[in-house]
Amino acid sequence: MTVETNVGTVRETFFLNQLRSAGHRVSYPPQGDFLVDGHDLFEIGGAGKKFGQIKDVPDSFVAADGMETGVGNKIPLWLFGFLY
Numbered sequence: 669m670t671v672e673t674n675v676g677t678v679r680e681t682f683f684l685n686q687l688r689s690a691g692h693r694v695s696y697p698p699q700g701d702f703l704v705d706g707h708d709l710f711e712i713g714g715a716g717k718k719f720g721q722i723k724d725v726p727d728s729f730v731a732a733d734g735m736e737t738g739v740g741n742k743i744p745l746w747l748f749g750f751l752y
Contacts, residue, residue: 679733680712683748690751699725712745 680701687694687704697703700722702710708727711717715734719741722728733745 675733676713679714679731679745683710683712683731683745686748686751700728717742 684694684702687702692704693706695703695706697709700709701712704710708729709722709725711719711722711728711730713730713732715732717730717732719728719730722730728741730742731745731748732742735742735744738744738747
């Protein structure tokens, strides 16, 4: 039996699990994917994810899968695994 998974759901579940396990408050904002501690807005995606949805929002970040190092406010998703 083959089970198909949605990679976007896996990314978002990983991010949410890591932040919640580290004691952060995570909510669903009207813009972006997650609001952490009422202050930092995160959009989750792959290496090609852009800032289009959150470009004008202060304290906003992209957590991206498929990249080894970050650039500016674009953070590799795997780094959030160290919060656990």
